[in-house]
Amino acid sequence: MTCRDCKYFNNDPAWLEKAFPGLNALSSAYGSTRGENGVCIKKDIYLSPETKCRDFELGE
Amino acid sequence: MEEAKQPMGWKELYLKEDWWAIYLGLGIIAAAIAFFYTGNPFLKSLSVLPPKWTDFGILTEHFTANLGWYALQFAFWIIIFSASTKILGFKQAAYIPSFIFLYILSIVTFIIGEYKPLSDNGFEPPLVALILGLFISNTLRTPKWMDSGFRVEYYIKTGIVLLGATLPFTLILWAGHVALMQATAISVVTCLTIYFVGTKLFGLDKRFSSVLGVGAAICGVSAAIAVGGAVKAKKEDISITITLVTIWAIVMIFFIPYTSKFLGLHPAPVGAWVGSSEFADAAGFAAAVAYGKMVGNEEAAVRAFTLMKVIGRDIWLGIWSFIFALIACLKWEKEESGAKPSASEIWWRFPKFVLGFFVASVIITIIASGYSQADYKNILTPELIKPIKSLRSWAFIFCFLSIGLTTRFRELASAGKKPFWAFTIGVIVNVTLGYILSVIVLGEFWISRTAQ
Numbered sequence: 001m002t003c004r005d006c007k008y009f010n011n012d013p014a015w016l017e018k019a020f021p022g023l024n025a026l027s028s029a030y031g032s033t034r035g036e037n038g039v040c041i042k043k044d045i046y047l048s049p050e051t052k053c054r055d056f057e058l059g060e
Numbered sequence: 061m062e063e064a065k066q067p068m069g070w071k072e073l074y075l076k077e078d079w080w081a082i083y084l085g086l087g088i089i090a091a092a093i094a095f096f097y098t099g100n101p102f103l104k105s106l107s108v109l110p111p112k113w114t115d116f117g118i119l120t121e122h123f124t125a126n127l128g129w130y131a132l133q134f135a136f137w138i139i140i141f142s143a144s145t146k147i148l149g150f151k152q153a154a155y156i157p158s159f160i161f162l163y164i165l166s167i168v169t170f171i172i173g174e175y176k177p178l179s180d181n182g183f184e185p186p187l188v189a190l191i192l193g194l195f196i197s198n199t200l201r202t203p204k205w206m207d208s209g210f211r212v213e214y215y216i217k218t219g220i221v222l223l224g225a226t227l228p229f230t231l232i233l234w235a236g237h238v239a240l241m242q243a244t245a246i247s248v249v250t251c252l253t254i255y256f257v258g259t260k261l262f263g264l265d266k267r268f269s270s271v272l273g274v275g276a277a278i279c280g281v282s283a284a285i286a287v288g289g290a291v292k293a294k295k296e297d298i299s300i301t302i303t304l305v306t307i308w309a310i311v312m313i314f315f316i317p318y319t320s321k322f323l324g325l326h327p328a329p330v331g332a333w334v335g336s337s338e339f340a341d342a343a344g345f346a347a348a349v350a351y352g353k354m355v356g357n358e359e360a361a362v363r364a365f366t367l368m369k370v371i372g373r374d375i376w377l378g379i380w381s382f383i384f385a386l387i388a389c390l391k392w393e394k395e396e397s398g399a400k401p402s403a404s405e406i407w408w409r410f411p412k413f414v415l416g417f418f419v420a421s422v423i424i425t426i427i428a429s430g431y432s433q434a435d436y437k438n439i440l441t442p443e444l445i446k447p448i449k450s451l452r453s454w455a456f457i458f459c460f461l462s463i464g465l466t467t468r469f470r471e472l473a474s475a476g477k478k479p480f481w482a483f484t485i486g487v488i489v490n491v492t493l494g495y496i497l498s499v500i501v502l503g504e505f506w507i508s509r510t511a512q
Contacts, residue, residue, distance in 0.1 A: 002064070005065050013149070020285075020298060020302055021471040021472060021473065022299075022303060022306050022468075022472050023281060023285070024207060025306055026282075026305065026306055026339070026343055027281035027282045027340065030077040030214070031076060031077055031282060032078040032408070032409060032412045032413075033282045033283070033286045033377055033378075033410075034282075034286060035286065039295055044294060046289055046298050047289050047292045048290065048292075049067070
C-alpha cells in the first residue's frame, strides 16, 4: 500500500484548490499535469500517491 | 484484508478537464463543419460578438438585433460547461450562478474593450477583462464559492483546442522544431539559474529551488504542482511558488505588450517572446491577444505564441517531471519511499488538451487543402473559420476575466526575500533571453512563418 491508501493523504482537487490559495488563478487541480499528486497532512509535504513512508496509516 | 486503491488511469477521460476541453472544442469544430457543408448559418449567428463602436446607437442597434442569439449562445455555453463540470465534481448550485455572472461580465468587458477610443489606446478586451476581474476580486470581494465558475484553465484549454482550427498544421511542421529549440534553451537556462541562485547564493532547499525553477521555466503553477509532487516539496514551497508565478505572470501581461508597443515591434516576434517568457498559458494568451489587437494583427501574435508555449514548452512537462522524479529518487532520497518513478508518468502528466489542438489543426488543414487561396479567404474563412474564432474569443474572455476574479492578492502566501530574489533573477534572465532570441535572432523567422 502507498500514500494513496493512507489516511493522511488528500488529493481531492476541490480540497487542493482550497489548500493552495491562488492555484486556480493560473492553473487547476483538475488538469492532467497534476496527475494524482496530493498533500500529506501529517508531514505537510506535497507528493505523488505512489510513495510511502513509515508513518503510513490505512485510510477509509 | 483491505485492497489497495487503484490509480485513476483511464478514468481521467471523464475526470480531468483536459479531456473535456477536447470534447467541447472538437465538438464545436465538428458542428461548424457540419453547418458549413449543409449551408446552415446557425453557428455563424450563434457566435455573435459585440462590435467595435464609438456611437452608443451602434451598440443599441446591435444588441436589439441580436438579443435572441445572445440568449441562445448563453444557453449553449451554460449547458456544455455545466454538464461537464458536474461530471468533474463541481456543485452546480455554485457553478451556474457564477457562470451567469461571468457571462454578463464578459459582455460588459467586450463593450468596454471594443469602445474604439479605449482600444486605440491599448485597452483591448483581454486587458480590460484582467483589470476588471482584479478590481472586483480585490475590492468588492466576490464570495469564494463563486470560484467554481471562474475556471481559468478549463476555458483556456477549450480556447486552445478551438485555436487549433485556425492554425495550419503545416505551420506546426515548419516552425515547431525551431520553437522547441528556442523554448528548451530558454527553459533550461532559466531553470538552472533559479536552481543554482536558490541553492548556492540564498541557501534554499534543493527541492524548493527546483519547484521555483520549473515554475518560471516551463508552465508556471502547472509545472510547480507536477514537479512539486515528483520531488516531494513542502506544501509551503508550492504556495510560495504559486504567489511568485502569479505576481510575475500578471506583471508580464502588461510589461511585454506595452514595452513591445513602445519599441514598435512586429506581433510575431512578440508572440514568440511572450511564449518564451510568460509563465502560464492563460496569462500568455492574454498578453499575446492584447498585443495582437493593439497592432491590428492578432493571428501573428497568437500563432507564434502558441508554437512557442504549447509546442515548445507545455508538451514536455511530463518529461521534466520524470527527470526531477528520477533525480529526487536516485540522488536526494534518504529513505525507502515506494515505487521508483515510472516512465508512464510522462503520459499521465501530458497536457492532453494539446492532442485536441493537434487534431483540430489537422482536420481544418485537410479541409483547407481542397480550396484555392482565394476560396479559402472568401468562402472558408467567413463561413467556417470565423464562427470558430468568435467562440474562441468568448472562451478566452471567460478565461481572462477568471484570472482577475481568482487572483486575490491578500490570500497569496507571503514569499520571503530569498525565494523572491531567486525567482526574480530567473525572470530577468528569462525575459532578456526571450527578447534576444525571439526579436533579435529569430525575429524575421517568426514574421515569415506566421504570415503563411
